[in-house]
Amino acid sequence: NAGVTQTPKFQVLKTGQSMTLQCAQDMNHEYMSWYRQDPGMGLRLIHYSVGAGITDQGEVPNGYNVSRSTTEDFPLRLLSAAPSQTSVYFCASSYGTGMYQETQYFGPGTRLLVL
């Protein structure tokens, strides 16, 4: 059981480039989410999905796209990278949604630097 996996671990981009951060889980969780973590800002929700084919915006969605074609995978796309998107990105998954959230399990993170 690998849990939540993320690739790549590190990435350096130039302003304007696009890329996809990969996230996969093997726990059959319906709920998946993406957070970014910046110093002094804590974890902020970017996008989330409550099941295959269903995605929605979180607190800070601008500049990011997501899709959920399978239960296992939830990639995050940066459309045109900006220095403000330099951050650590965490993918997470869990069973529950709504007011009765279950434990979220996090991937190891992707450290992104945009020059």
Next chain:
Amino acid sequence: RKEVEQDPGPFNVPEGATVAFNCTYSNSASQSFFWYRQDCRKEPKLLMSVYSSGNEDGRFTAQLNKASQYVSLLIRDSQPSDSATYLCAVVGSNYGGSQGNLIFGKGTKLSVKP
């Protein structure tokens, strides 16, 4: 009021001390509360879930006060290995994307000196 607020820290304590963290939240409808531990440059990992009035696991005790809308974490006989950042998480209520999702506080850093 912010959705989730934590003691700003950092907390620097000697080994063996008892330390308490507080977390206040704004969503009175939340039924799920969590404490996560995050080591430097690592992902958050679940420390404790708090689904009713409280929870205890060894040296760690979490308490929930729904009337006052706060969650606390108590660490007894703290060890250097407890040094980490502790994150409080609550289900959000704002329409700005947080509703029904886990919202995290900014975390409180703990350093336990031998």
